[in-house]
Amino acid sequence: MKMASPFENFTDPTTTEGRKLWELAIEPLKHEFDGTRASYGTFRAGLRNKVKLCRWQGIVMFPDPSNMMANINLIGNADLIPMEDIGQARDGREALAIASVRAADPANGVEAITQDQIDLARKQLLQSNCMHECLSNSLAGTIETFIASKQNQGMVLEDGPTLLKMIQTKCRGKAIKQSVANVRSEIRTLNLKEFKFNITKFNERLKELINFLVQNEEPCLPQDVANMVVENHKMVTHDEFKSAIEFHFRDLEQKDLDVDYEALLDLGESKYQHLVTKKTWGKKTAQEEQLLALQAKVNQLESARKPKGTSSGDASTPSSNTKKKKNKKKATYEPWQFEPIPGKTKLTKEREINGEKVEVVYCWCPHHGDGKGMWVRHKPTDCNNANKSGNNKSKGDKPKLVASQVVIDEEEDQE
Secondary structure, eight states: OOOOOOGGGGGOOOOOOHHHHHHHHTTTSSSSBOOOHHHHHHHHHHHHHHHHOOOOOOEEEEEEEEEEEEESSSOOGGGGGGGHHHHHHHHHHHHHTTOOOOBBBBTTTOOOOOOHHHHHHHHHHHHEEEEHHHHHHHHHHHHHHHHHHHHTTOOOOOHHHHHHHHHHHHHHHHHHHHHHHHHHHHHHOOOGGHHHHHHHHHHHHHHHHHHHHTTEEEEEEEEEEHHHHHHHTTTTTOHHHHHHHHHHHHHHHHHHHOOHHHHHHHHHHHHHHHHHHTTTTTTOOOEEEEEHHHHHHHHHHHHHSSSOOOOOOTOOOHHEEEHHHHHSSSOOOOGGGGOTTOOOEEEEEEEETTTTTEEEEEEETTTTTTTOOOOEESSSGTTTTTTTTTTTTTTOOOOOHHHHHHSOOOOHHTT
8 A cells, every 4th residue: 555645745834734745855865976887877867766765756757758658767767768858847847836817718729727737737836846946955076066057058948857858868878988998999909700700690799899889979990900800701611702802802902992881891801702502601721731731640649659558447467667768869959949930929830740841830938948048839728837846847758749839820820
């Protein structure tokens, strides 16, 4: 059962009881709002409670343009209610509050005004003034300064809903500004690899981000977007896809046209779907097949190097591991492996393996050479010494050779 409130019949602040209700209604909210996102939640919750206590629902509810049978609460939904609608409601209250009872005159287009309508308008006008005072008393920090400057310019009338709309619009503007910055950052860092080279999903996400900017009247910087799409298309290794993109750029160059990111997205999407339908998307290229063959050969060489013997778990030969360690030859290094090259962390050397000359990639690893670093055949991030207390523990271990170290990775070579 809904409890009665003394504010139900609050229409005259000049009486003793009315003065008490006025003072209660204009009291600041428990939590001030200083314009930050952190304080907005408690401010809005406190305002909702105040609306229920003082029975201000009639001045914060507005018709839903998409459903005339429903209403929208101004609190938390300021972006759905235009300032024009709030102004019309305010002007209507003020006009009715000073009107007189009159009969309808359809011939002259005059509508009837009843005493009940006049009383309701005066009550809501009083509620609006109370709400304005309450909100004004609950502001602090930058938002208080902002509203004060608007009041000095005559842009804020003594109307609660109008002031609330301005407060929420200001806050939403700050939130959108931050969101726009986040969206721009995500656009710059979109990476096709994170979408597992699914160009359809990549395009969908990019279009979502661009639509957000457009809806908030923010420029999407087409040239920056085009450059980002170009860089991602370069990651694709499919020969037919690469040929289609290269042909598109040659055509643009011949026609002296700028790169259009929308045309690039459409081209990439069309070619991707075509290759998926042909079931060639994702198939390994000839270069990748060659790499796998080379990996198999390297694995075979590594297996041939391992000494034959019983397993380490054989109880009949407890000293087998010790013998292996004693018989194991200490790795030898060339003088150049201890000489750093300023500005370089990777170099390529031609080596002969099993009678074949291959290109071997060496990386400068700070975890070797007694902590001074040396050129080795693994990346520093893959080094077994990285998480150990000393750098000498694996000093005598022969570095393991894998195919990714024999053939220069196309992507790393472009860095």
